[in-house]
Amino acid sequence: MLTIDLDDSTPLYLQVSQGIQRAIAGGALRVGAKLPSVRQLAGDLAINLNTVARAYRQLEEQGLVRVRQGRGARVASDLVSGDRSAAEADLRRSLAQVFSEARLAGLDRMVVERAARACLDDLEATKERK
Template sequence: MFLALDANDKRPIYQQIADGVKALIARGALREGMVLPSVRQVSGDLGVNLNTIAVAYRQLQEEGFVAVRHGAGAVVTSRRGRQPEQEALLKSLRTALTEWILAGFNDREIAAAVRQELASARQKGDAV
């Protein structure tokens, strides 16, 4: 599993790790049923405290991206059944769209900005 941490990123390290795993799942590099490396292994690979990795894995479990099975580790779960996540994402999207509209952007400008950001994220490997 390839994860890169950015010392200049304002997100906490555990969040960078959780977001990195989500990006790997989104790209298909991690698929349903695949076992994530152990907390100890990721800790050693990244030079990060064991507890930080455990917090990231716990967040992924709470969000439904992995299931933790004692003795088997963290296993990537299906994308099905993440309805609460989709609803939260739609709420965030509505909030962002409202902010863009209040800032004076029209539909065409907003759509162009979204396309540009999506293309940029794909190029960087942050999204599918």
């Protein structure tokens, strides 16, 4: 469910935390679910346990995960705090960049629209099966 790409310039700890974010947003990880231990996940991904620990700490700062020494980490929420309008502004900034890159790469507007719809659908898909 979670993969790491060493060629990607995105820091490993971010690849990990973002992967878990997506799993939570998509419903693959529900509130209360236990995350693998830092050693377990580090072993699976063939990276250092500190790197996983850092990802967990970041998720805890966002309030998505609750980490307790000796006990492991669990999903604490599927909603981060912070005001909506700021989030919407961030969303627009991100989308403007992503769409620009897609168009520069020669992707047609229709292709981009279809990809966007597909991604949104994927996100809801798992969520529905409650």
